[in-house]
Amino acid sequence: MGLLQLLLPKRCYSCEDILLDGEKQLCTTCRHSLPVLTPLKLQYFIQLFNFPLNDILYFDVLFLYEKHNVVQALIHKLKYKEYYHIGDMIGKWQLANIEKVHDTLPIDYIIPVPIHKKRLQERGYNQLESYGNVIAEALQIPFRTDILQKTKYHRRLATFNLTDRAQNIKHSFQITNTSQLQGKHVLILDDIITTGATIKEVISNFETIKNCKISIACMAITKPED
Numbered sequence: 001m002g003l004l005q006l007l008l009p010k011r012c013y014s015c016e017d018i019l020l021d022g023e024k025q026l027c028t029t030c031r032h033s034l035p036v037l038t039p040l041k042l043q044y045f046i047q048l049f050n051f052p053l054n055d056i057l058y059f060d061v062l063f064l065y066e067k068h069n070v071v072q073a074l075i076h077k078l079k080y081k082e083y084y085h086i087g088d089m090i091g092k093w094q095l096a097n098i099e100k101v102h103d104t105l106p107i108d109y110i111i112p113v114p115i116h117k118k119r120l121q122e123r124g125y126n127q128l129e130s131y132g133n134v135i136a137e138a139l140q141i142p143f144r145t146d147i148l149q150k151t152k153y154h155r156r157l158a159t160f161n162l163t164d165r166a167q168n169i170k171h172s173f174q175i176t177n178t179s180q181l182q183g184k185h186v187l188i189l190d191d192i193i194t195t196g197a198t199i200k201e202v203i204s205n206f207e208t209i210k211n212c213k214i215s216i217a218c219m220a221i222t223k224p225e226d
Contacts, residue, residue, distance in 0.1 A: 065220035087130030
């Protein structure tokens with residue numbers, strides 16, 4: 001172990017234990033605890049959230065998000081603690097899935113779900129940028145932050161109940177450069193699907209564009225409340 005590692009040891013992105021030799025980004029325990037979604041489980045959640053499957057070419061989510069699990073810790077640090085490398089890491093993990101789709105149904109643009117410009121000033125960054133840029137650079141697809149805009153500012157959606165969340169997200173987004181999207185295949189990125197309200201609202205915006213094909217990729221999805 002080098003002097004730098006002794007003075008400033010690398011720590012697990014999730015639990016913050018010191019990484020051992022051979023461990024990268026996550027310790028072995030946290031890596032083995034990642035709640036990876038199987039295709040069957042993902043299909044169950046997609047149907048449970050009642051997503052408009054007829055309007056979506058491809059839908060991919062990597063993990064199940066629950067309180068106090070590894071994924072919650074990772075996304076919290078990415079979103080609020082400036083752990084940009086977590087976005088890189090998750091993007092690289094998801095790349096293989098998206099690459100298969102791109103080979104069959106070429107993606108024209110990768111578009112992140114935006115945050116309002118006031119929120120962007122408060123936080124300083126959109127947590128989806130490092131995640132999306134890794135995928136865009138690897139597949140040589142334009143990463144477009146200028147197409148979808150968040151026009152409505154409200155307090156954090158996590159503070160709303162399910163009904164109010166869906167109501168408050170309505171009419172929150174606006175698409176610019178619509179003529180560039182006609183006949184294109186767009187991949188929309190988000191971090192967590194909590195109620196599905198945000199993704200549904202974004203999809204409804206793209207549905208208005210002639211021959212625009214929509215795919216979705218997200219880091220994680222929550223288990224709906226009983």
